[in-house]
Amino acid sequence: MGKKGTLMSVRKDVKVIDCTIRDGGLVNNFYFEDEFIKDLYIANIAAGVDYMEFGYKADYDLFDKDSYGKWKFCDEADIRAIVGDNLSDLKISVMADVGRTNLKRDILPRSESVIDMIRVATYINTIPAALEMVEYCHELGYETTINIMAISNANESDMRQALELIAESNVDAVYLVDSYGSIYPEKMRELADLYLEYMEPAGKLVGIHAHNNQQLAFANTIEALSQGVSYLDATVSSMGRGAGNCPMELLISFLQNPKYKIIHILRFIEKHIPRLLEQGAVWGYDIQYLLTGRFNLHPSSAIEFTKSKRKDYSKFYSELLDKE
């Protein structure tokens, strides 16, 4: 498949999605101060960001309300306390994990909600359950996406089957998710082509959610973009699980559409990121994440390494070799 556009072009299909609360919430158990959320909402509007993801729609029956901040659950009232009726161009999304939500209880019809889009996160083997969730949300009037996690572990024939099913559904977009930060740009372009092969004829869009284990989150995002991917996930200061995500400030400064304005992201970072770091939140590229990325492993052992304040990278490397 050919390239879409050049380094100079503005593509109308491109949408920037801020996942700072949702993926960043994995760093601090979703305990953000209200001022952080409010200022991020205002910054995103001013910066021209297209969607802001407020968090997960997790099931209270499965997760203890007292062990997490409110953005793990994203009650309608909590979102409204920040955005009112959201009289802005910024759309609002939440994420729903297969098997960890109770959508029938927890989702209102879209006409009664400030939420615009529901993103369903799934592994390749739970695509049928994900599609059921998508159809339910679509019926209620929401925009929807399917985010297939850990694709670096999926084989091509499973992926083709999944994409075929997705192409026949009512979903708006399907995401390439590099959960382990293990995918190189060359492979990412091939994956983008594969997704587009199924989605373009179906009139659906493709998205990318990258992790920064090998300092490739931004590179993979813009390479996927130039292959024709439209939905681009990013987080302020790269905040997100483990090595973090594609940094919003890099993405916004790259995009040619003049509606994107980095200054508002910079002001937000100056005000809030130092305080977050003082509170003990830790994320971002480090060698332990490079190693789990290279081994194509979930970052959990690297996150453990980070929490223990270990710096013996070579021993960690031996431990990973031992697990192979």
Place this chain on the structure above:
Amino acid sequence: MGKKGTLMSVRKDVKVIDCTIRDGGLVNNFYFEDEFIKDLYIANIAAGVDYMEFGYKADYDLFDKDSYGKWKFCDEADIRAIVGDNLSDLKISVMADVGRTNLKRDILPRSESVIDMIRVATYINTIPAALEMVEYCHELGYETTINIMAISNANESDMRQALELIAESNVDAVYLVDSYGSIYPEKMRELADLYLEYMEPAGKLVGIHAHNNQQLAFANTIEALSQGVSYLDATVSSMGRGAGNCPMELLISFLQNPKYKIIHILRFIEKHIPRLLEQGAVWGYDIQYLLTGRFNLHPSSAIEFTKSKRKDYSKFYSELLDKE
């Protein structure tokens, strides 16, 4: 031009060049402890690195000997104090800047030196002087490269003229140098093609030296590699001017040739990098470097910002806009 090899292939033309002392020396004025240099030498040999650059061959008449560590000058005796006669497969290089060296006084015939390769750093407008230096070093028996800095500011017709001259010379390789960290992978692939168009017919190789202003140093390096670039510069822990370079640990872990062994680089990092940071050396990606990279500017103002411990990124952004 087509791709060279796949993510699985081992290419014999690939050479990894460790520039930690040379580019890292710009961070600490070349004041490294001898143990650092000795351990890096040993680590590079064990890790399968192909070349280790010890520093600059700067002219004592132009630079005060007392204001810099010895690796600004790379006296033969100082290198020999580390490597003896260098009875290893690791080759040794030094860098010579156009207009800042006195090669006729400071370079021995290769048969009397432990240096294997002299890399001549030049801007596009001083290529004739660079070629004169190359021919002189070639006559003395050295391998040579020409490293064209700041190519993001050169126009294509100047570049074509330069490449034509270089193709006719006795140089072994020519480098793509992204001095400002402003080049995106898509453009880097085009530049690699342009360089290869002239160098392949002349039997010469192409190299890449990337900076990490936009977290693209590693991505640009491996993308250039897969276009056919052979000489790959990297530094341990990314140490280098401003945002730093392509991290050696990422590059070594990426390359498929089993001779490259990351464990030795990890052990070196554990032992030495924390101490270097304690001594006050500061480098690596931060937003001020993203901004100078995006503006295609020399990182000097961002380095100043870093030294002043400023964190007002939005004000710095306004200052850069003012300079346009």
